[in-house]
Amino acid sequence: MNKRVDKPTETVAVTDITEEFHPAGVGELDLYQKREKIYTRRIEGFYQRIRVYTGWPLLLGYFLLPWLNWDGRQAVLFDLPNRQFHIFNLTFWPQDFPLLAWMMIIAAFALFTVTAWAGRIWCGYTCPQTVWTAIFMWVEQWCEGSRNQRIKWDKAPWSVEKFARKLSKHALWGGFALLTGFSFVAYFSPARELLVNLVTIDFAALLSLGFNLDWWGLGIWEASWIIFFTLATYINAGWLREQVCMYMCPYARFQSVMFDQDTLIVSYDYHRGESRGARKKGVDASEKGLGDCVDCQICVQVCPTGIDIRDGLQYECINCALCIDGCNSVMDQMGYEKGLIRYTTENSLNGQPTNFLRPRLIGYAVAVVVMVAIFFTSIIVRVPLKLDVIRDRDRLYIQTTEGYIENSYTLKVINMDQQSHQYQISFSGLEGAKIIGKSKVVVIPGELSELPIRLSIDPADLEKTNNTIEFNVQAIDGSDYEAIAESRFIGPRVK
Ligand code: SF4
Ligand code: SF4
Incomplete structure (x- = not known):
């Protein structure tokens, strides 16, 4: 997907580029880009409510599923030592590997279909990285306050209050990360036994300070994986956040292959918004040659990846629609029509009709339906x-x-x-x-x-x-x- 280009591009000679990168008197180009900390502004709106409605069921499902019993055993249990995957009343064996592989292929095709239709809505609404980061950000705001207060706290010298706020934030992050790590391992090791083992501590053995985990009810593998997933959650959702999407997630890199001019994207309406500029409410901006963008920067301040959507579609954009809600609230205040930033398509922005029923999308959807039908038929006729x-x-x-x-x-x-x-x-x-x-x-x-x-x-x-x-x-x-x-x-x- 191309970025919007404001001015015609000029042909630049290679020597000019070299000079630009190595201007006289300046040292070597630094290839490391230092991360600017992003302080997101809290915003509410239609799309944020959708994010809450989709995020909570996923979170609750993730945490509660290991505690659900079915027919006398854990409903969902990937029992690796016995090489059996229990999913409600189905048990998959190593011999069923083709079925599991088929399930993965269906999931991949479903993702392609959804991406071709609606861009990165998986990233914006249901990806665990997005959902967990949203929870961690909410905890951060609860402990340290609004965007401006957080900036102030970070600049302020250490004090008892600052220490208490930071400590409570990290303690809550750590607790939630531990719950996440424990729940993940509970899909592989029965949840009830795991909990008993987690809290069983032999204090006499602990005080002997032996270099082993004999004092703990947990086995070495269970303990290692819980610690690993706790740390991974704490670091990914607490510290790395948007960097996971920008530098670590392969999906962000190849998604553009699935995009076309009719794919739904979050986009700024350049024709309506420019020229941007501040103005008083009630003033006829067109007299000054201004568009509807009041250049308030709200869309940038709410963006979890720190980009300015007005620069055009960027691979960092996860389609979370926070900027839509932010801009709509500004449009409301100004008495302008909503939708300066909105879900739209490149064709629609260029005044062309959007074609939702295009052959590629129909092809993807038919392939998914056929694959799902084959999968369920295989399950139904499968001899146990x-x-x-x-x-x-x-x-x-x-x-x-x-x-x-x-x-x-x-x-x-x-x-x-x-x-x-x-x-x-x-x-x-x-x-x-x-x-x-x-x-x-x-x-x-x-x-x-x-x-x-x-x-x-x-x-x-x-x-x-x-x-x-x-x-x-x-x-x-x-x-x-x-x-x-x-x-x-x-x-x-x-x-
Ligand atoms: S540009 Fe808008 S939709 Fe994209 S990540 Fe930022 S806030 Fe979310
Ligand atoms: S929130 Fe809307 S009005 Fe404000 S800068 Fe962004 S696009 Fe312009």
Whole structure:
């Protein structure tokens, strides 16, 4: 997306550029851009209410979901040690990895679709970095006051009040960051046990000052991840803020590929706003050749990334619409029509009609709908039973004292259902052979049962040396779940 250019550009010779970067008497160009601290001004308005309505359900969902139980276990639990992902009444196993990969692809396509239609609304309203930063900013305003007061506090020498305000801000940030880190790990380690472990401290062991965590109920991995996510939240939302969006997030860099002239963007109406300038309320600004922009800088002061939207669309803009609410409040005060800064499209700004139903957008949307339909169909028809067969590789076959030829296998039967099932094991592809060992097995929900069995055959019935066979596992308790896996039966050379 191009920035608005006020003046025609001039062709500049390479030597001029070099001189500009290395003017006489000035040292080397410093490639490090020092960060100017951004003091955002609090603003209320229509879009901020939408941000609150979208942000709170996401926050509450994130914090409360690990505490929700479903069918006697945590509703959402990514149980890595047992390699099971529980999401309500579904359990995903490593064998379901294609489904999870498919889910990621759907999420990526959905993001492309939304971005092509409405720009970076994901960034402005639902991205965790934006939501958490908004909470941290709210805490900062609560502890240190308005924008002007915060600037004053930062310039003021240290005093008891300044120390108390800063301390309370960092303590609240730290507490919220800890809650965030704990909740994240609670998706991987059962939340209730994790909480008990977190607060279990063996003071006698602690006082012995050993270089280990034996005094703490938490294991080393749980403790490390909670500390890591607590620090990451505190640093990202408290200190780095807009720098995460500007320098670390790859999405900010490639989003422009998905934009076109009909994509909704937050934009300043250049034709209506210029020439900008201060004026008294009620004065006819057009007589002075002024547009509707009173150059109050409110749009810049409310911007969490510190940009001036009047300079045109910039990659730092996260489409949060704070500048729209800020400018609308100024327009209200001046008695002007709202919308000097608004959600619009480049075509609309240039007086062209906006085409929302364009082929690219329809293509994206159709692709997402088809992928979602395939995903849910796969879930519905998915059989909650898996069978893996591992053939004994140590010996090709054994010959018993009775003269029979035997091959050994380990059958791994995984019950991915929520109830126990009894399964019958059978095979096909080897006429005259029989199973030695158990041919029935009961597997409890979410468990894997390993069953060693042997196939035995009279060599006179063996027609080939290398035979393809199929093992079949069939539920025999009323459900019709069935799984099949292929293997081989190898015998002596057949003449
Ligand atoms: S320019 Fe406006 S929409 Fe963009 S980040 Fe700043 S305040 Fe948000
Ligand atoms: S808030 Fe509106 S009126 Fe004020 S400087 Fe920004 S664009 Fe101009």
